[in-house]
Amino acid sequence: MTKQGPPQAGNNLDPWYDHYSERAGGLRASEVRALFAVASRPEVVSLAGGMPFVSALPQDLVIDAMDRVMVQQSAVALQYGSGQGVPLLREQILEVMALEGIKANADDVVVTTGSQHALELVSKLFLDPGDVVLAEGPSYVTALVIFKSYQAEVEHVPMDEHGLIPQALREHIARLKAAGKTMKFLYTIPSFHNPAGVTLSWERRLEILEIARSNNILVLEDNPYGLLYFDHPAPDAMRSVEQEGVIYLGTFSKTLAPGFRVGWALAPHAIREKLVLANEAAVLSPSSFTQLVISQYLSTANWKEQINTFRGVYEERKNAMISALGENLPGMSWTNPNGGFYVWLTLPEQLDSKAMLPRAVKELVAYTPGTAFFADGEGKRNMRLSFCYPTPENIRVGVRRLATVIRGELDLLDTFAGTGMQSAADTTRRFGAPPPDIS
Numbered sequence: 001m002t003k004q005g006p007p008q009a010g011n012n013l014d015p016w017y018d019h020y021s022e023r024a025g026g027l028r029a030s031e032v033r034a035l036f037a038v039a040s041r042p043e044v045v046s047l048a049g050g051m052p053f054v055s056a057l058p059q060d061l062v063i064d065a066m067d068r069v070m071v072q073q074s075a076v077a078l079q080y081g082s083g084q085g086v087p088l089l090r091e092q093i094l095e096v097m098a099l100e101g102i103k104a105n106a107d108d109v110v111v112t113t114g115s116q117h118a119l120e121l122v123s124k125l126f127l128d129p130g131d132v133v134l135a136e137g138p139s140y141v142t143a144l145v146i147f148k149s150y151q152a153e154v155e156h157v158p159m160d161e162h163g164l165i166p167q168a169l170r171e172h173i174a175r176l177k178a179a180g181k182t183m184k185f186l187y188t189i190p191s192f193h194n195p196a197g198v199t200l201s202w203e204r205r206l207e208i209l210e211i212a213r214s215n216n217i218l219v220l221e222d223n224p225y226g227l228l229y230f231d232h233p234a235p236d237a238m239r240s241v242e243q244e245g246v247i248y249l250g251t252f253s254k255t256l257a258p259g260f261r262v263g264w265a266l267a268p269h270a271i272r273e274k275l276v277l278a279n280e281a282a283v284l285s286p287s288s289f290t291q292l293v294i295s296q297y298l299s300t301a302n303w304k305e306q307i308n309t310f311r312g313v314y315e316e317r318k319n320a321m322i323s324a325l326g327e328n329l330p331g332m333s334w335t336n337p338n339g340g341f342y343v344w345l346t347l348p349e350q351l352d353s354k355a356m357l358p359r360a361v362k363e364l365v366a367y368t369p370g371t372a373f374f375a376d377g378e379g380k381r382n383m384r385l386s387f388c389y390p391t392p393e394n395i396r397v398g399v400r401r402l403a404t405v406i407r408g409e410l411d412l413l414d415t416f417a418g419t420g421m422q423s424a425a426d427t428t429r430r431f432g433a434p435p436p437d438i439s
């Protein structure tokens, strides 16, 4: 390749700046990314990450499954496979989904490289620039990054402790219709929401399906956490009562391990065909090796018991977080999830969680600022606290440190009340991709 002359209108660091697609403009690193690099130091208690606690998975179970695959099926495991996924694994996925009330045909399952990739493929199939995606406010940060990269507009619909509010959904749809907008799908995480920790009630699931049906809007049901409940199971999946209007996404990332990168989409038949084509265009086939390892694991290990073990681990950690919050931050509010990985905390008015983050990291605790979970700059008063990865003891230490930081901010505000000075400088509204361990 010949060497290029000085770029005409690039920037100093990237001579190809002018060549990027418009779509690539949606792919921006979040401004807190650099801070999270500091926060990954061992002395920092990170309540920011969404990493499953994979150490609770006995290694020999995985080694056993890998061994069997290599001894019995290596020619298949090391080869390209089907763009739709390994047939036996697709059958086994039906058993996993049956635990949440779903009856389906293996022919309608498409295995993807994590459910993240299913989100990408669905967006690729459906979104044109300017289309609207309805999503809970807040919503999963890396889904928002994808929607943005397809130049869609995200319309956040509020939630309360029972999940997405149907009446609010009706109002948003009516307003968008009146404005002539095209709404392609509703993206929802009904069970143990990331980041809000709340669960959509059964009545609301039915009501929201009805609203979507009558407005001709697809529902994209993203359910990575549904089986990780504490006291009692979440209501059955929305897909259990509606087949034609729902694309359902599942994953082995939280119930087994994210390193396999195996998730799936269950879609109405015509959409399924397009998904397979899009999957082939993107990756030819998902990894044969990891699919077969998971298939072996599901055939030979007591996987339901292993999910119970994960539940126990996360419930203990959730309890540690909720009681530490109660002891250290009286008068503040947070959600109390019945499953999943996350608590959503609301700060007193005037506090800005993003502006406060550098001070928190200095006090050796990290969290994810609420603004990361909105496409429109909302969420300043919120933060997501993850209890999935640190030990209960570290969670207690982290929450104590967080309380010190919050009290410090409140003291500063008291001291400077009426002077027009802010507790911390940066309150800009920007939004971008976090590092993968935050998602």
Ligand code: PMP
Pocket: 050, 113, 114, 115, 116, 117, 140, 189, 194, 222, 224, 250, 251, 252, 253, 258, 262, 263, 439
């Ligand atoms: N959806 C949600 C709501 C998530 O929280 C995550 C992971 N953090 C994903 C999708 C993607 O998970 P994976 O690609 O590992 O299946």
